[in-house]
Amino acid sequence: MILVPTYNEVSNVELFYEAVREVCDFDLMFIDDASPDGTGDKVKEIARKDRGVRLLERSAKEGLGRAYRHAFSVLLESGGWDRVFMMDADLSHRPIHLDAMDEALDEYSMVLGSRYVQGVSVLNWSIIRLNLSYFANVYIRVVTGMPFTDCTSGFRAFRGDLLPLLVSGGIRASGYAFLVETLHTVWKSGVAVGEVPIVFVERRSGTSKVSARVFAESLLTPPRLKLTGIFRNGNKIQ
Ligand SMILES: Nc1nc2c(ncn2[C@@H]2O[C@H](COP(=O)(O)OP(=O)(O)OP(=O)(O)O)[C@@H](O)[C@H]2O)c(=O)[nH]1
Numbered sequence: 553m554i555l556v557p558t559y560n561e562v563s564n565v566e567l568f569y570e571a572v573r574e575v576c577d578f579d580l581m582f583i584d585d586a587s588p589d590g591t592g593d594k595v596k597e598i599a600r601k602d603r604g605v606r607l608l609e610r611s612a613k614e615g616l617g618r619a620y621r622h623a624f625s626v627l628l629e630s631g632g633w634d635r636v637f638m639m640d641a642d643l644s645h646r647p648i649h650l651d652a653m654d655e656a657l658d659e660y661s662m663v664l665g666s667r668y669v670q671g672v673s674v675l676n677w678s679i680i681r682l683n684l685s686y687f688a689n690v691y692i693r694v695v696t697g698m699p700f701t702d703c704t705s706g707f708r709a710f711r712g713d714l715l716p717l718l719v720s721g722g723i724r725a726s727g728y729a730f731l732v733e734t735l736h737t738v739w740k741s742g743v744a745v746g747e748v749p750i751v752f753v754e755r756r757s758g759t760s761k762v763s764a765r766v767f768a769e770s771l772l773t774p775p776r777l778k779l780t781g782i783f784r785n786g787n788k789i790q
């Protein structure tokens with residue numbers, strides 16, 4: 553199953569769908585937060601032609617993290633999902649990498665599609681945006697101790713047996729920090745996490761949903777994860 557959160561991606565969903573179908577017949581679930589641009593209707597149109605496509609309709613925009621958490625619960629309840637992939641709808645995550653990530657899941661419980669594992673593989677980003685993303689990852693690594701080069705990548709895959717942990721593991725972040733928190737929770741649980749190199753391409757159409765609130769949450773989440781870890785280990789800070 554490939555999970556795809558969407559908010560105002562009407563110009564991208566069909567191209568995204570076609571690009572996925574060129575490489576695989578995996579099931580797809582779009583998670584749409586009542587996009588005013590009609591993304592949900594577009595997905596319904598696609599789903600009428602392809603039984604492997606479904607839409608999880610949510611009533612309001614609540615952030616990437618909440619959208620994914622909702623989808624994880626739905627998958628856990630319905631059961632039977634062996635492998636779950638996470639992808640953005642804006643064509644930044646190219647389906648050609650799905651195969652290598654799928655293969656890596658034979659070895660790892662979670663696989664990150666990483667932009668920084670072999671140098672830097674990002675196309676069409678300004679040097680400012682690249683630096684922001686790169687140093688955000690350095691910051692996360694230093695604060696949390698996680699050993700991965702791309703903790704903020706939204707292109708991921710994991711084995712279905714992680715779903716109970718992802719649903720009940722106390723993950724709180726609602727925006728993009730959810731990606732860091734999810735990875736931290738999985739890494740702390742002791743299962744194997746691997747990285748596969750991907751080429752990330754800047755969105756060509758539609759707009760970014762990164763807001764000041766989301767940015768602030770991203771700054772505060774790594775120290776929160778670190779502190780929660782210390783409390784859980786019993787070394788309480790006064
Ligand atoms: N359901 C849902 N999807 C969201 C929400 N915010 C973002 N998304 C989707 O999550 C994916 C990633 O969001 P983007 O806006 O592309 O974030 P980004 O890749 O960091 O920013 P850009 O580089 O500007 O594209 C896209 O498919 C969005 O449509 C949300 O609140 N709810």
Ligand SMILES: [Mg+2]
Nearest residue numbers: 640642644755
């Ligand atoms: Mg994007």
